[in-house]
Amino acid sequence: MNLKDLLDNSLDKSLSDQKWHMLRQTIVKRLLSSGNATITELSSELQSSVPTVTKAVNELLAEGYMIDMGKVTNSGGRRPSLYSINPTCAYFMGVEVNISDLSIGLQNIKNEFVSIEMGTSFILQNTQESLMEFCEILNSFIEDSSVAKDMIVGVCINFSGRINSMEGFSYNYFYSENRPLTEIISEQLTIPVHLENDTRAMAFGEYREGVVDHEQNIIFLNYSWGVAIGMITDGKLYYGKSGYSGEFGHSTIFNNEIMCQCGKLGCLETEISGWSLVKQFQEAISQGKQSNVSIDENLLGLQHHVIIDGAVKLEDSLCVDLVTKQSEKIGRYLSILLNIFNPDLLVIGGDFARLGDYVLLPIQAALKKHSLGLVNRDMKLKKSTLGRRAGVIGACCIVKEKMLSPLLSK
Ligand SMILES: [Zn+2]
Structure with missing residues (x-):
């Protein structure tokens, strides 16, 4: 299982391969946005035949993107199976950095926390040593979690002050003229990094989950x-x-x-x-x-x-x-x-x-x-309603939506 393959929309595929790829993406998108479904429901909503959907579902099950939740209980006659997105198929990390502490959370693709640490002691200083200490804290948080690093699709880090999220620069903390901060941290973590203003991330957390x-x-x-x-x-x-x-x-x-x-x-x-x-x-x-x-x-x-x-x-x-x-x-x-x-x-x-x-x-x-x-x-x-967790939750939601945009924007 590699989420990159599922997200890849490059056109170096034959027309039939592209159609097949899109059907697989649409099934995953449907499960992500509206929850569990049977093959009959997927077939009807996606306007694709039952055998075609069954084949795609079997592939996605074998690759670990989906899981079989068992038989539907409230239906008469032959009871169909209910399918769900596999919550452990991808993870997203959110980090909130304050002047004297930081908070880190790791969520699965269903926005459920698998690990969270609030208020870890860290003095934010504009020095190379402070930046490296910051990266070490994030790396040891990942090591201590039960999740393999290559399953973490992206990290969103919130700082206060001026953040250019598009270009990856933080102007108040760890500013470097030569390279975006996202690139420097990503090199240390070996995971794609996104930067966000702390207040904007909190707002998005309340919007999605609060x-x-x-x-x-x-x-x-x-x-x-x-x-x-x-x-x-x-x-x-x-x-x-x-x-x-x-x-x-x-x-x-x-x-x-x-x-x-x-x-x-x-x-x-x-x-x-x-x-x-x-x-x-x-x-x-x-x-x-x-x-x-x-x-x-x-x-x-x-x-x-x-x-x-x-x-x-x-x-x-x-x-x-x-x-x-x-x-x-x-x-x-x-x-x-x-x-x-x-x-x-x-x-x-x-x-x-x-x-x-x-x-x-x-x-x-x-x-x-x-x-x-x-x-x-x-x-x-x-x-x-999210209180102190608003920033970390918002960061997880932002990086999830950014990284899954090929699935979610259609
Ligand atoms: Zn002022």
């Missing part, structure tokens, strides 16, 4: 250490010309002379983000405010979790006050996006989503106050 029902126009807010949005329009991820869309957090909104992480003054993140929450907390304490929590300076990029926990678990007044004020403020600026995009759904995701009503209610009130009534009435507001 909170999204049938909505097709979605804004996903990644409210975490930084702030960004992922957009889905007419059921497709929106990238912009080169993939840099969604940098909501770096809109220069405030006249506060506060330097942002991006180097500009007064970005949205300077007053609304995980890192600004930490600064606001520290300022409040220095002004004599009381709190039951204290910040550990060593928790690089994670200190805002202490304040979020303070609000959720301890109902600490200062923590609750700071997060609800920020959330009301972000609601005001989200209302601008709603007026522009008129989405079906706004999903609140990222670390702040753990706050539940402490984040949702102030945002809801601010949206009602500041967005146009008609736009607000069109839209649902929901919290992410």
Whole structure:
């Protein structure tokens, strides 16, 4: 079994071979998109004779792409066999890289996790050593899983910041002028690599496997250490010309002379983000405010979790006050996006989503106050259901759809 053969659409085949190849692809596509089927169902849906479909199914069974699930139970007379895609015929890996940790997941072709590790310690630095350490962690994760490396069809890696997915460059981390980062990592893993912006991957995870029902126009807010949005329009991820869309957090909104992480003054993140929450907390304490929590300076990029926990678990007044004020403020600026995009759904995701009503209610009130009534009435507001796994799940879904595009795009 080699998925490459099944995906190969090169034309160096005779016409009858091409037709046969397409029939095999269509059967696999049908099982992937609509689930299990009998030969009679496949024959009728694909408008191909029962003997022809039986021959193709037998080939696909022998090659390991399909499995026999046994006889259908609820049919009278001679009971036919039910066939399924073989969940172990291909695997897809998703990786989310943060400033001080990373998460890795490995899913089978049915989007079921066979292995997942959340929050593995890793300090992201722009050095060759850090890049090699990163590749070693991924290689040892694969070794520790029960899956042979050549069964992993592709890896999608999420980084924050500017990512050009088409060309494989990451501009904020591990940037090299000479070679795409995808090429460098792929050489170390011996698996095709795709890069994605972290927020966009989270948005796609929620769209495929999370909170999204049938909505097709979605804004996903990644409210975490930084702030960004992922957009889905007419059921497709929106990238912009080169993939840099969604940098909501770096809109220069405030006249506060506060330097942002991006180097500009007064970005949205300077007053609304995980890192600004930490600064606001520290300022409040220095002004004599009381709190039951204290910040550990060593928790690089994670200190805002202490304040979020303070609000959720301890109902600490200062923590609750700071997060609800920020959330009301972000609601005001989200209302601008709603007026522009008129989405079906706004999903609140990222670390702040753990706050539940402490984040949702102030945002809801601010949206009602500041967005146009008609736009607000069109839209649902929901919290992410995938939580911390959104990025890894989204990455697995993105690389699966990219690698299987010869099957899925027809
Ligand atoms: Zn900025």
